[in-house]
Amino acid sequence: MISNIGLKATTECVSQHPFILSEGEHISHVSPNILVEQMQFYTLRNKITDGILDFDAKKPVKKTFFKYWNFYGMLRGESSVIEEAIQKGLRLNYEVLYKEVDKFIENDEYDINSDFLNNFESLRQLSEVKLIESKLLALFDKEIQRETDTGSVAILQGITSTTDFIYSMYPTGLPLFTDMMKNISSVNFFKKVEKGRLISKVVDKTREEALVEYLNIPTQLLDQMFEVTNDVDLSKEDVENLVDSIIDFVTNLNDLNEAYADAFKQANTPIVDNESQTYEISDKKKEDDYSIM
DSSP states (O other): OOSOOOSSOOOSOTTOOTTEEEOOOSOSSOOSSOHHHHHHHHHHHHHHHHHHHHHHHHSOOOHHHHHHHHHTTOSTTOOOHHHHHHHTTOEEOHHHHHHHHHHHHHOSSOOTTOHHHHHHHHHHHHHHHHHHHHHHHHHTHHHHHHHHHTTOOHHHHHHHHHHHHHHHHGGGTOGGGSHHHHSOOTTGGGEEEEEOSSOEEEEEOOHHHHHHHHHTHHHHHHHHHHHTTTTTTOOHHHHHHHHHHHHHHHHHHHHHHHHHHHHHHHOOSOOOSBTTBOOOOOSOSOGGGGSOO
């Protein structure tokens, strides 16, 4: 596995999420310094579990309340995608989280539309993105190492720039409400439905299919973000500022992404996993399938 393949360390919170200190480096391995992070996460999970039980004792809550936290893996004994993302280098702002959890639990009313719950949902979404990126980097480990040895970063840059693009859109507040991010799953992302004559079955995507789909996320995300602008009641000025920020970001990456896309399409050297198995990259896709524009 790759020990550290990031173009540079991510030392700031690109998504500007109130619960995240840093999204961490672009890596495919388990972060070596996660013990303290995990202990803090366990403390947070216990605080939420105990708080829900206390809240229920004072004022019985619906079963959906428990299902909600169970969905995020925030009840004792459950697994959490957020915890998995921590293992890949995500660093949470526990000082803020502890305060917000206490404030939420002490509130007499349970508001599904509260900023706290929206922030928790966007934290889940960003954790899923972190895990998808990590798996893609692992799947293309050999190619990235080969590119690094020759001074090229086509696949690596394509993946990491897409991840940073997704992160950078969260300060607008719009990705949270898009269908794409509401339904994003690091498990389902690598699956597809294969339709047969009589029945359909769920199969694994090829790694090339998964990569192309990931590189296409920015374009699809932008489309959906503009679709939800009316739903979140943005002013004309807010929309104009949003457009300006997107144009600035895309302008800086577009030329590079076109070069990376071309390099990826031209990478027809067989990838040998063993003596009898090779992989070829299809050239049937159009060039802009691999670009964020």
